[in-house]
Amino acid sequence: MSAPSVEPVPLPAKRRVAQLAMLAFAVLIVMAAYAAVGMGIDQKIPSGMLTYGLGLGGFMLAAYLVLARFAPWADPLILPLVTLINGLGLVMIYRLEVGAGGRGGASATTQLLWTAVGVVVFAVTLIVLRDHRALQRLTYTAGAAGLLLLVSPLLPIIGEDINGARIWIKIGGFTLQPAELAKLALIVFFAGYLVAKRDVLALAGRRLLFIDLPRARDLGPILITWGFSLGVLILQKDLGSSLLIFGTFIAMLYIATQRTSWVLIGILLFVGGAVLAGLAFDHVAARFEVFLNPESNELFYRELGGSAQLMEGLFGMSQGGILGTGLGQGHPGLIPLAFSDFIFAAIGEELGLTGLMALLMIYGLLVERGLRTALAARDPFSKLLAGGLSFILAWQVFIIVGGVTNLIPLTGLVTPFMSQGGSALLANWILIALLVRMSDAARKPPPQAIQDEGMTQVFQR
Amino acid sequence: MNGTLKRAALACMIMFGLLMLNINYLQAVRAEDLKQDARDRRNFYARYEVERGLITAGKTVLAESVPSGDTDTPFKRRYPGGEVYAPVTGFFAPESTRDIERAKNDLLDGSSADLVIRRGIDLFTGKTTKGANVELTINPKAQEAAYKALSASGKKGALVAIEPKTGAILAMVSVPSYDPNLLAPADKAKVNEAYNKLDKDEDKPLVNRAIERTYPPGSTFKVVTMAAYLKSDDSLGPQSQVDAPQRLDLPNTTADLPNYGGAACGAGRVTLSFALEKSCNTPFGKIGMDLGYEAMKEQATDFGIGGDPLEIPIPVAASSIGPEEDQAALAQASIGQRNNQMTPLQMAMVAAGIANDGVVMKPYLVKKVADAEGTEIETADQDELSTAMSPENAAKLREMMVNVVNLGTASAAQIPGVTVGGKTGTAETAEGRDPHAWFISFAPAENPEIAVALIVESGSAGSDASGGQTAAPIAKSVMEAVLGR
Numbered sequence: 001m002s003a004p005s006v007e008p009v010p011l012p013a014k015r016r017v018a019q020l021a022m023l024a025f026a027v028l029i030v031m032a033a034y035a036a037v038g039m040g041i042d043q044k045i046p047s048g049m050l051t052y053g054l055g056l057g058g059f060m061l062a063a064y065l066v067l068a069r070f071a072p073w074a075d076p077l078i079l080p081l082v083t084l085i086n087g088l089g090l091v092m093i094y095r096l097e098v099g100a101g102g103r104g105g106a107s108a109t110t111q112l113l114w115t116a117v118g119v120v121v122f123a124v125t126l127i128v129l130r131d132h133r134a135l136q137r138l139t140y141t142a143g144a145a146g147l148l149l150l151v152s153p154l155l156p157i158i159g160e161d162i163n164g165a166r167i168w169i170k171i172g173g174f175t176l177q178p179a180e181l182a183k184l185a186l187i188v189f190f191a192g193y194l195v196a197k198r199d200v201l202a203l204a205g206r207r208l209l210f211i212d213l214p215r216a217r218d219l220g221p222i223l224i225t226w227g228f229s230l231g232v233l234i235l236q237k238d239l240g241s242s243l244l245i246f247g248t249f250i251a252m253l254y255i256a257t258q259r260t261s262w263v264l265i266g267i268l269l270f271v272g273g274a275v276l277a278g279l280a281f282d283h284v285a286a287r288f289e290v291f292l293n294p295e296s297n298e299l300f301y302r303e304l305g306g307s308a309q310l311m312e313g314l315f316g317m318s319q320g321g322i323l324g325t326g327l328g329q330g331h332p333g334l335i336p337l338a339f340s341d342f343i344f345a346a347i348g349e350e351l352g353l354t355g356l357m358a359l360l361m362i363y364g365l366l367v368e369r370g371l372r373t374a375l376a377a378r379d380p381f382s383k384l385l386a387g388g389l390s391f392i393l394a395w396q397v398f399i400i401v402g403g404v405t406n407l408i409p410l411t412g413l414v415t416p417f418m419s420q421g422g423s424a425l426l427a428n429w430i431l432i433a434l435l436v437r438m439s440d441a442a443r444k445p446p447p448q449a450i451q452d453e454g455m456t457q458v459f460q461r
Numbered sequence: 462m463n464g465t466l467k468r469a470a471l472a473c474m475i476m477f478g479l480l481m482l483n484i485n486y487l488q489a490v491r492a493e494d495l496k497q498d499a500r501d502r503r504n505f506y507a508r509y510e511v512e513r514g515l516i517t518a519g520k521t522v523l524a525e526s527v528p529s530g531d532t533d534t535p536f537k538r539r540y541p542g543g544e545v546y547a548p549v550t551g552f553f554a555p556e557s558t559r560d561i562e563r564a565k566n567d568l569l570d571g572s573s574a575d576l577v578i579r580r581g582i583d584l585f586t587g588k589t590t591k592g593a594n595v596e597l598t599i600n601p602k603a604q605e606a607a608y609k610a611l612s613a614s615g616k617k618g619a620l621v622a623i624e625p626k627t628g629a630i631l632a633m634v635s636v637p638s639y640d641p642n643l644l645a646p647a648d649k650a651k652v653n654e655a656y657n658k659l660d661k662d663e664d665k666p667l668v669n670r671a672i673e674r675t676y677p678p679g680s681t682f683k684v685v686t687m688a689a690y691l692k693s694d695d696s697l698g699p700q701s702q703v704d705a706p707q708r709l710d711l712p713n714t715t716a717d718l719p720n721y722g723g724a725a726c727g728a729g730r731v732t733l734s735f736a737l738e739k740s741c742n743t744p745f746g747k748i749g750m751d752l753g754y755e756a757m758k759e760q761a762t763d764f765g766i767g768g769d770p771l772e773i774p775i776p777v778a779a780s781s782i783g784p785e786e787d788q789a790a791l792a793q794a795s796i797g798q799r800n801n802q803m804t805p806l807q808m809a810m811v812a813a814g815i816a817n818d819g820v821v822m823k824p825y826l827v828k829k830v831a832d833a834e835g836t837e838i839e840t841a842d843q844d845e846l847s848t849a850m851s852p853e854n855a856a857k858l859r860e861m862m863v864n865v866v867n868l869g870t871a872s873a874a875q876i877p878g879v880t881v882g883g884k885t886g887t888a889e890t891a892e893g894r895d896p897h898a899w900f901i902s903f904a905p906a907e908n909p910e911i912a913v914a915l916i917v918e919s920g921s922a923g924s925d926a927s928g929g930q931t932a933a934p935i936a937k938s939v940m941e942a943v944l945g946r
Contacts, residue, residue, distance in 0.1 A: 041532075099532070251472070255465045300500060315501040317484070318492035331503050331533065353488040357481060364477045371470045375463055383462045387469060394473040398480060407483040 016068055019076035023064055026080045027057040030087030033327060037095045040328020040350075048094060048108070055112055056087050059119040066123040070130075071440035075373060078439065081366045082417060082432050086115055086425075088359070089418030091327070092339070092346055099333045106339035106420060114422040118429035125433035132437045136381045139192025146185030147228070149178040150245075154235055166236045179232075179241040180414070180427035183248070183392060184434075190249055191384040193221070194256035198380075202257035214261060222262070225249045226269045230277070237283060240413035243399055246270060248392045255387050256380075291409035309336045313345030313404050317356075324352025340419045341412050344404045360401070363416075367394040370435050376442035386438045389431050505555055509534035509647045513569045514592035514833065516550050516561055518542075518599035524550045524562065524641075526592075534647035538562075544638035545608040548669040549599060549826065551775075552641035554656065555649045560669070561595060561826065564774040568593040568830050568838065575839070579832045591833035598629035598828045598841070603911075606942035607634040610935040611915070619670035619805045620915035622939055625813035625903060627843045628822030630773065631911060631943060633806075639666040672777040675802035676916055679888025680721075680740045680928065681899045682782075682797030684858060685811060687737060689760035690748045691854040699734035699861050709743040711789035718746045718792055721887065734861045738869030740885060742796050749795025754785040757795060763849040764811045765821050766803070773806075773826045780807040797888060809914035810846075812901040815858050816882070816909035819850030863906050871900065873933040876941060880906035883936065885928025895919045900932035904940045911943045 031053035038046030060083045067074055094108035129135075135142070153159045153166045160168035160175060168175050194201070201218055229246040232238050250266035253259075277284040286305030293299060294314065299307040312335040319325060332338045332346035339346075348356045370390030377383045396416055403410035414424040495501070509529070513536070516524035523546045529537040538553045540546070551560025558566055567573035571580065571592040583590045600622075607620045611634055622632035643655040659667050668674055691697050705726045708717040719742065720726045726741030736744040749757055761782045762768060771777040783790070783800025793799035806824060814821035823844040830838045850858065862882035865871050871883040886899030897919045903912040913936045 101532075251469055255462055255469050258462075258465045295498075311498075311500070314487065314491075314495055315498060315503060317488050318495035319501070319503050321488055321492055321496075331506055334502055348484070348488065353484060356484050356488070360477055360481055360484075364474075367473050367477075368470070371466060371473065374466050380462060383466065387462075387466050391469055391473065394476055398476040401480050402483070405480070405483050405487055407479060 014072055015076040016072070019080065020064060022077070022080035023060055023083060024057075026084040026087060027053065027060060029084060030056060030091060033088060033091040034094065036327040037091060037098065038328070040326050041095075041098055046098075052090060052094060052108065052112060056083070056090065056115065059116055063119045063122055066126055067436060070126045071436050073443040073445075074436040074440040075369050075443070077365065077369050078432060078436055081362055081369070082429075085359070085362055085366070085417040086118075088347070089343060089415075089420075090115065092332075092343055092350075092418070093420050095328055095350070096332060096339045096346065099328075099331075104333065104339075105337075110422075111420050111425075114425045117422065118425045121426055122429040122433045122436075125430055126437060129433075129437055132385065132434060132441065133379065133381060135188050135385070136192050136195070139189055139196070142185045142192070143189035146182045146189055149182035149185060150228070150232060150241075152178050167238045167241065174422070177414075177421060177423040179238065180424045181430075183241070183245060184389075184427055184430055186245060187248065187252070187388040187392060188385065190252045191381055191388055194252055195381045195384055197221070198256040201253070201262075202259055214259070214265075219265075222249070222253065222265065222269070226273065230273050234277070234281070237281075239284065239287065239409075239411035240399060243270075243411055244392065244396055244413060247395050247399075248388060251391045251395070252384060252388045255391075256384055287409045287411065291406065294406060309342065310404070310406065310410055312336060313338075313342050313348075314406060316345050316349035317405070320349040320352045322353045324348070324350050324355055326350060340414065340421060341400065342404055343415050343418045343420075344401050347418075348405075360397075363393070363397050367391075367397075369439070373435055373439040373442055377438055378442065382438050382441065386435060386442075389435055393428075393431065505647070505649070506533050508553075508555065508570075509536050511570050512536050512589070512591040513538065513553065514571070514594040516569075516595050516597065518546070518549075518597045518601050518604070521601040523597070523599075524553075529647065531647070537647060538641075538645040540641040540645065543642065544640050545605055545634070546599070547638045547641045548635040548671060549597065549604075549633055550641060552644040554644040554652050555647060556653075560775050561597070564772070565595050565827065565830065569595060576832060579834070579836070593830050593832045593838055595827055596829040596831070597826055598624075598631065599633070599826070600631040600943055602942040603632040603939050604634060607632045607915075607935070607939045608636065608638075610938045611917070612636045612638075616917050616931075617664065617670075618915060618917040619674075620913065620935065620939065621671050621806045621809040622911055622913045622943065623809045623813040623822075623824055625817035625909045625912045626822065628813070628824045628846070629828065629841070629843075630806075630824050630826050632913075632939060633669075633671045633826070635668070635670040637664045637666045669775075670916070670918075671805045672773070672775060673804075675778055675780055675804050676897055676899075676918075677799075677801055677888040677890070678797040678803040678808055679886030679897065679899050680742075680797055681808055681811075681884050681886035681901045681914070682795070682801060682803070683737060683740065683745045684815060684862065684884050684901070685760055685764060685766075686745045686749055686752075686757065686795045687733065687858055687861070688764075688815070688850050688854065689752055689756050690733075691857055692760065692850065693752060693756065695853075697733065698857055699864070700732050702730045703733060703736060703744045704747055705729060705731040705736060705741050705744045706747075707743070709746045709792065711746075711792055712750075713787055714789045716789070718742055718796075734864050737861045737884065738865050740865075740870050745796050746792035750788045750792050754791055757791065758782060758785075760849070763821075763847050764807075764814055765846050765849075766807060768847070771806075771824065773824050775826065777806055778804050780804050797886060805914050805916050807914075808899070808901050809912055811849075812884075812903050812914055813909075813912035814849040815855055815862065816903035816906070816912050817855075818852040819848055819855035821846045821849050859903075859906050862903075866902070870927075870929040871902070871933045873929055874900065874902055874937045874940075876904065876937060876944070879904050879940075879944060881937075881940065882906045883933065885933060887927045890919045896927070898928045898931035900928045900936045902933070902936045902940065904944060911940055913939055915939075 034049040035045050093106050093111050096106035152169050158169045160170045229242040232242040253262045290307040294307040294310050327350050330349040332349050335342045374383050374386035400413040402408040416428045513526045523542040526536040551562040553562045569592045571590045580590050620634045639659050766780045780803045794801045823846040825841050829840050866874050866881045866883045870885045874883050881904040883902030888897040898917040901914045903909045917931050
């Protein structure tokens with residue numbers, strides 16, 4: 001037997017200085033982008049640069065301090081990445097607001113305020129939620145809350161119908177998009193539920209051909225989720241949220257049970273639902289038509305459900321080309337809703353392919369950090385929760401960006417952290433807080449054994 | 462669960478990979494087609510985003526880009542010269558361009574490959590690239606005098622003045638004209654309405670009569686016939702005698718060729734100079750028939766008629782003496798009738814060629830193009846187009862044309878103290894319709910500085926319109942403007 005090692009077990013580095021430097025770098029990029037907007041529009045550094053830039057910097061510093069105090073072991077990359085995306089979104093909204101002369105719905109000040117609220121909520125989540133496993137006890141509460149939030153726009157009085165989709169509620173002068181918050185609650189529910197039931201869902205069943213089919217009675221959960229997704233689609237005309245929630249559920253089901261059959265069943269159910277919806281509802285069929293042939297003149301000039309918005313986005317990105325027109329020098333104002341669903345196209349016009357590739361890389365890195373957290377997590381609930389949250393981020397980016405770039409049919413969803421809108425920003429900052437909390441837990445070194453205890457006794461049987 | 466998490470991570474990677482592949486395809490490949498789409502208003506805005514260069518004539522600004530106050534279309538085009546210069550400047554409309562605005566578009570908007578160095582410098586110094594400035598050969602005094610004289614009392618017609626020694630176009634006027642400012646706003650609907658109104662106008666204000674339309678040149682063409690005759694025999698001179706019957710029998714037809722108004726022209730035989738002074742038809746009809754179609758055609762070609770289409774740099778309609786037919790047709794073509802069709806510019810080139818010792822210079826409108834910082838990008842080449850006559854024959858013809866002004870039909874073109882040479886034309890159009898009144902001239906005959914051709918269209922100057930009475934005074938005012946009289 002060799003002498004016991006006297007070297008301490010290496011700890012994962014906290015990398016606080018690196019995190020702070022990256023954070024400062026992200027804020028600097030955002031401030032430079034503000035300056036570029038001003039130079040592009042009227043050859044002046046805009047007065048907003050300091051307000052918006054330092055405002056963002058201040059909020060992020062606060063977020064950093066809370067993180068350093070309450071989740072010191074958290075992944076150092078997550079916060080700077082989110083700061084950069086959130087900041088670039090602010091710049092684009094500011095640019096659209098200035099370009100439209102204040103008309104047209106883009107408001108950088110409102111978005112900055114919501115960013116502040118988002119950071120506060122981020123901080124509160126980190127401070128209050130010291131152990132995320134507490135959420136596991138709230139599995140069914142979260143499920144109920146998620147469903148309630150999801151259906152709340154259908155309720156009388158508070159429900160609001162905007163642009164043909166019934167996905168808003170109005171409370172005391174604020175309009176909220178509860179689906180964004182619902183997705184968090186539902187993921188918590190899925191994670192808690194699947195951790196409890198995964199063995200049953202994974203093991204019982206028969207083998208048919210190459211795949212293991214589950215028992216018929218175990219199909220319950222997936223059918224119920226499917227039903228709810230279809231309900232959202234039909235009653236609220238919200239294709240995006242429906243696809244988002246169902247897809248995430250399937251992914252989490254797969255992660256939990258390791259059964260490919262669930263994925264296949266999910267895809268079959270989804271395709272079936274989509275075909276049925278397409279046959280039954282004009283607005284769903286129109287999305288497909290537009291997706292397949294956006295350039296058709298007839299669709300372009302159709303008043304409702306036409307391809308004009310998609311085409312304006314494609315025109316913008318085409319004019320942007322490889323390098324973009326430069327901030328403040330394109331015409332992203334021509335794209336309807338450029339500040340919300342189509343912000344990706346607006347960025348593509350002014351920052352070009354280069355900017356979009358960089359942006360997708362940032363999103364990709366963020367998702368990767370989240371999934372790494374899931375891999376490193378020490379209990380199944382954390383793994384599933386972190387995996388689900390990371391996946392929904394990637395899945396949401398895929399659905400909206402794919403839609404805007406004509407890769408898949410367009411369904412309305414916000415681009416996380418970029419699109420104007422308080423509820424989404426709030427929900428996504430909570431999502432990040434949860435990831436940070438879990439990352440802290442996963443990376444925190446386990447209590448160290450006392451080293452000089454003498455030889456460990458080894459028993460063998 | 463780590464195995465499935467890794468597979469989920471792979472799925473995320475594939476999703477991002479697909480998004481990235483798709484935007485690469487979209488912005489690098491599909492963009493090429495999408496960028497051309499007419500439904501994209503960005504293409505329309507892009508036209509008004511550059512500060513286009515100036516179009517100037519001497520110190521006079523003919524077209525300029527001024528801030529419009531609109532953020533989508535920051536610049537708008539303005540034409541201080543208005544209708545007077547419209548046939549030269551053309552216009553820059555939302556969906557089309559014309560004339561100099563069209564011919565020099567890539568220089569005016571700064572996109573020309575010749576401006577690549579300027580754009581490179583601007584990129585590094587952070588300046589916005591402006592378009593290059595185009596300076597024209599137009600002499601504002603001549604242009605304005607011509608427009609005033611021609612448009613007076615509702616006449617229609619065109620005038621071209623050339624500097625004989627260089628080919629520089631000093632004036633190019635077409636009346637009635639249009640106001641290019643009407644077509645300049647960044648507003649498709651408004652401009653299309655204005656354009657359609659102009660396009661439907663019976664007077665065809667959008668047609669540049671100086672270069673886009675051909676007319677029978679009438680008696681002004683007799684100088685070409687004369688040039689061909691002088692070439693056929695070196696011994697011929699202004700005092701050589703020719704037959705001048707009252708009516709010329711046209712072979713194989715029942716018709717005869719009379720003189721103007723059926724009058725006698727001299728006493729059976731006249732000198733060449735007299736035939737030109739009085740514009741007798743019969744001698745020139747006979748000369749044409751005697752020389753034959755080939756000789757006439759060759760002479761016409763030497764004056765630039767029917768050669769490669771000219772671009773000044775605006776494209777010019779082709780002139781032609783008509784196809785080879787019978788002798789009767791040739792006799793008529795020789796006095797500028799039948800299928801003989803000339804642009805006013807072509808007749809100005811004939812006058813300029815005679816004035817310039819027989820050498821026809823290639824006409825041009827653009828004197829110089831310089832970038833916004835004043836660096837020259839191109840200057841006009843003064844090219845010989847062709848040699849139409851020997852210097853000796855040119856001198857003989859000049860002498861006869863001076864006689865036309867001093868002794869003959871063009872006394873209205875006399876300028877005190879200056880030797881003016883000219884030739885009138887009164888071209889029949891159709892039976893019962895008023896004639897076109899033509900005049901071509903040059904001055905001073907000893908050292909020509911200007912050659913002019915102009916037409917006053919049939920029906921716009923009364924039934925008694927004639928080259929001498931109607932057209933010659935207009936040419937005189939333009940020549941005076943250039944000579945500083």
